[in-house]
Amino acid sequence: xxxxxFEHGLLLASALFALGLVGVTTRRNIVFxxxxxxxxxxxxxxxxxxxxxxxxxxxxxxxxxxxLTLAAAEVAVGLALIIQxxxxxxxxxxxxxxxxKG
Amino acid sequence: xxxxxxxxxxxxxxxxxxxxxxGGFLPRRMIGLIGAGSIGLSxxxxxxxxxPFLSGDSEEVRHVVYTWLSVGNFESTFGLYLDGLTVVMIxxxxxxxxxxHLYSTGFMIDDPSFSRFFAIMNLFVASMLxxxxxDNLLLLYLGWEGVGLCSYLLIGxxxxxxxxxxxxxxxxxxxxxxxxxxxxxxxxxxxxxGTLDIQSLLVFAQDRWDIGSGFAIAAxxxxxxxxxxxxxxxxxxxxxPDAMAGPTPISALIHAATMVTAGVYLIARMHPLFELxxxxxxxxxxxxxxxxxxxxxxxxTQHDIKRILAYSTISQIxxxxxxxxxxxxSASIFHLMTHAFFKALLFLGAGTVIxxxxxxxxxxxxxxxxxxxxVAFASFMIGSLALAAFPFTSGYFSKDxxxxxxxxxxGVGLWLWLGGVVGAFFTGIYSFRLVFVVFFGESRxxxxxxxxxxxxxxxxxFVLMVLALLGGFIHIPVDNVFSHGAALxxxxxxxxxxxxxxxxxxxxxxxGIGVSYLFYCAGVFSVSSLMKLPLAKTLHSFWYSxxxxxxxxxxxxxxxxxxxxxxxxxxxxxxxxxxIVVLSVFGNAVSVRSQSGLLRWYILSIVIGxxxxxxxxxxx
Amino acid sequence: xxxxxxxxxxxxxxxTLFVILQTNVVHALIYLVLSLLAVAVxxxxxxxxxxxxxxxxxxxxxxxxxxxxxxxxxNLGQTTREQEKAWLPPRVWLIPVVLATVLLSGLLSSFxxxxxxxxxxxxxxxxxxxxxxxxxxxxxxxxxxxxxLISAYHLAKSR
Numbered sequence: 001x002x003x004x005x006f007e008h009g010l011l012l013a014s015a016l017f018a019l020g021l022v023g024v025t026t027r028r029n030i031v032f033x034x035x036x037x038x039x040x041x042x043x044x045x046x047x048x049x050x051x052x053x054x055x056x057x058x059x060x061x062x063x064x065x066x067x068l069t070l071a072a073a074e075v076a077v078g079l080a081l082i083i084q085x086x087x088x089x090x091x092x093x094x095x096x097x098x099x100x101k102g
Numbered sequence: 103x104x105x106x107x108x109x110x111x112x113x114x115x116x117x118x119x120x121x122x123x124x125g126g127f128l129p130r131r132m133i134g135l136i137g138a139g140s141i142g143l144s145x146x147x148x149x150x151x152x153x154p155f156l157s158g159d160s161e162e163v164r165h166v167v168y169t170w171l172s173v174g175n176f177e178s179t180f181g182l183y184l185d186g187l188t189v190v191m192i193x194x195x196x197x198x199x200x201x202x203h204l205y206s207t208g209f210m211i212d213d214p215s216f217s218r219f220f221a222i223m224n225l226f227v228a229s230m231l232x233x234x235x236x237d238n239l240l241l242l243y244l245g246w247e248g249v250g251l252c253s254y255l256l257i258g259x260x261x262x263x264x265x266x267x268x269x270x271x272x273x274x275x276x277x278x279x280x281x282x283x284x285x286x287x288x289x290x291x292x293x294x295x296g297t298l299d300i301q302s303l304l305v306f307a308q309d310r311w312d313i314g315s316g317f318a319i320a321a322x323x324x325x326x327x328x329x330x331x332x333x334x335x336x337x338x339x340x341x342x343p344d345a346m347a348g349p350t351p352i353s354a355l356i357h358a359a360t361m362v363t364a365g366v367y368l369i370a371r372m373h374p375l376f377e378l379x380x381x382x383x384x385x386x387x388x389x390x391x392x393x394x395x396x397x398x399x400x401x402x403t404q405h406d407i408k409r410i411l412a413y414s415t416i417s418q419i420x421x422x423x424x425x426x427x428x429x430x431x432s433a434s435i436f437h438l439m440t441h442a443f444f445k446a447l448l449f450l451g452a453g454t455v456i457x458x459x460x461x462x463x464x465x466x467x468x469x470x471x472x473x474x475x476x477v478a479f480a481s482f483m484i485g486s487l488a489l490a491a492f493p494f495t496s497g498y499f500s501k502d503x504x505x506x507x508x509x510x511x512x513g514v515g516l517w518l519w520l521g522g523v524v525g526a527f528f529t530g531i532y533s534f535r536l537v538f539v540v541f542f543g544e545s546r547x548x549x550x551x552x553x554x555x556x557x558x559x560x561x562x563x564f565v566l567m568v569l570a571l572l573g574g575f576i577h578i579p580v581d582n583v584f585s586h587g588a589a590l591x592x593x594x595x596x597x598x599x600x601x602x603x604x605x606x607x608x609x610x611x612x613x614g615i616g617v618s619y620l621f622y623c624a625g626v627f628s629v630s631s632l633m634k635l636p637l638a639k640t641l642h643s644f645w646y647s648x649x650x651x652x653x654x655x656x657x658x659x660x661x662x663x664x665x666x667x668x669x670x671x672x673x674x675x676x677x678x679x680x681x682i683v684v685l686s687v688f689g690n691a692v693s694v695r696s697q698s699g700l701l702r703w704y705i706l707s708i709v710i711g712x713x714x715x716x717x718x719x720x721x722x
Numbered sequence: 723x724x725x726x727x728x729x730x731x732x733x734x735x736x737x738t739l740f741v742i743l744q745t746n747v748v749h750a751l752i753y754l755v756l757s758l759l760a761v762a763v764x765x766x767x768x769x770x771x772x773x774x775x776x777x778x779x780x781x782x783x784x785x786x787x788x789x790x791x792x793x794x795x796x797n798l799g800q801t802t803r804e805q806e807k808a809w810l811p812p813r814v815w816l817i818p819v820v821l822a823t824v825l826l827s828g829l830l831s832s833f834x835x836x837x838x839x840x841x842x843x844x845x846x847x848x849x850x851x852x853x854x855x856x857x858x859x860x861x862x863x864x865x866x867x868x869x870x871l872i873s874a875y876h877l878a879k880s881r
Contacts, residue, residue: 002723002724002840003724003837003838003839003840004723004724004727004767004768004837004838004840005835005836005837005838006833006834006835006836006837006838007833007834007835007836008727008728008731009727009768009838010829010833011830011833012731012734012735012764014826014829014830015735015826016734016735016738016757016761018822018823018825018826019735019738019739019741019742019822020738020742021709021818021821021822021825022742022815022818022819022822023741023742024702024705025702025705025706025709025817025818025821026702026742026810026814026815026818027742027809027810028702028809028810029747029802029806029809031747031789031792031793031796032742032747032750033701034789035741035750035751035754035789036741036742038754038781038785039738039741039742039754039757042757042758042761042781046761046764046765049765049768049770049773050768050838052768052770052843053768053769053770053838053840053841053843054836054838056839056841056843057843058843058847058848058850058851059851061770061772061773061843061848062848062851062852062856062859064773065773065776065848065852065863066859066863068776068777068780068781069863069866069867070863070866071781071785072780072784072785072867072870073866073867073869073870073871074870075785075788075789076788076870076871076873076874077870077873077874077877079788079789079792079874079878080873080874080875080876080877080878081877082792082796083792083795083796083877083878084877084878086796087880092796092802093809094700094701094702095700095702097699097701098698098699098700098701706817706818706821709818709821709822709825710821712825713821713824713825713828716825716828716829716832717824717828719828719832
């Protein structure tokens, strides 16, 4: 077993997170927004796994499992919402779906 | 026996409550019965108290009904106090009050607000009684404000005419100036002497303050302010002539017989305090003298029958102040009583004239009415004789005593006396000008009207005629109250009043009556030819306007105030609060723009926040 | 093992970049699957084989297939490519990229310099903890999934 610098693991997670962030803030297609959200969630999970192997504990992996569950539920609800919104407004542009401004 | 002192204001108060709450449901006879009856009962109670008081040794009586307020070391009781001065006042208030109420049952019978009239009248009598039987200044102040309120309500009784409302407000605001001064006076007395109980307060004051000390001067000046406001003396006299907007019985009861003399009562009640401040006492005399002269001149020029009587009231209260100022306390109270008799008589007579002639107020539209209105003529004849101090009428005795008291003062005494005599001369002129113009000469209108009269209206007039004629022979039991002052005055009296002066005091009013006769009855001189002189014309218009006091106050107070309120129409202080409103509206507009509904902007702002937080953690 | 880490990491970064740059939804999805698989490789290199498997099966398998189904249902394909291009002029990238860079540099400066002794934490340890101290969390996760299932069914129902 060889060693990997801890900060490299964190750097990878941060880079993935930043990319996801750019995706969320840039894209107007709601499907892409949801995908970018998945990237960010995954990056967060990566941090837990890196921590888990740094200290040799299994707790980090369990956190990742929780995030996995969360992601599954979130994707299910999110996709259902996308379907419903598309039925109603015939678009996937989130800028059109701005009724929340009141 | 003296426990029934508390019943005195109770009956009018009950009458007020009954009429106020149930007046709308009662028939008019019932309202009249309750209104006048409550005062009648009060009068009987007053008699039942006064009789044993007079037959006894005339010692003062105190009776505490209950403790009103008790805060820290301050305690104000609902305490009642009876001495000679109070006896005179309660008899005048309930006696004259009852007669005027009785008269009102006839006078006001056609008024739609019959019950409201009697309700407020009863409340007034209750307040006035509380004022005079209070044993402490706080309770006195309660009555003081109570009569002020009733005065306001009754001046504006016919409130549908805005003029009347204006007169009521003027009276209220003007007396408020005096009342504020009096309230400050009470504060001063309490902080300095630690009590508001009148008797102990006077004792403390005499113990702690030297004659002419600063506190005594300040306290008496402030109390004088209150008295001046209530009694319509210079410089707060302007409200009384306008107060004649109310029904005539009101003018008789409140603005002639009782309320306006409350200031006289206050000063008489607090006289040991005023004796500690001789300069202020002299000021009282000077105010009285100036007021009686100014009001006398003005009364000669007025056309309105009630305004003439109002100015004459101011002038007569000026005499009372003159008496107070020269230390002739009992003479002042004596004049207060006789004035209540003959001025009530005059006002009620004027009420009969006005009612009979269908609310005609201008005396120059009357004339030759003595055949037409015999009862009113008799009232006016007797009332004016008393007012002008015709020998052996009631006014003669009381005014005489005041003038003799004025002579007793060293130094300025002769001048005060001279001023009073000149005032008496003008009193003769204006009182008989009224009589001659209204009742003699040829009729100038209203030929056909008969006299409105009935037992309810005639009886009080007859009783008051008797009192006005013979009231001077009543001996008022105030010697114990003013014992030291009276002794002092008597000592001076011995050597300073000569027969010549007595003769002058008798002749001068007669001269006034004679001049009035020459002008207005015999027609030897004519007012209109006198008016052709420019000086006389100027003087006439100046006097007619009440020496321009209204204009002066308008210039000094009203116009600047109106100007200020005009300038400050958009309240300056308000701009601060308006600023807060503008700021929050602006903030709202800004934050509304941030709520675009665009999700990416929301995320972006969250990211900016996170970046800031991370940078804080990382770079700091 | 470190070679696996760096290779997987590089593939994950590049494919993720393609995900956010793509205009075709299906292509983007494929890149996302690739990225997730690369992350699974990274997990494996970090000594977490169980999690790596789950990543591949659940994330890259199940969830992405869900996406694929939805994309097929909405019929977003060739027709929306032009639309996507019109939505993505170069200037819209500026602010997000700047912000993400600042955030990244902020995070970078706070990393502790340390090294990881890669030791395998296998299924045994994970499942031991999972059904030991964390059993309540597992139950809650199952509730979450149930709630997600019901709400997804409810929301996607056509009225």
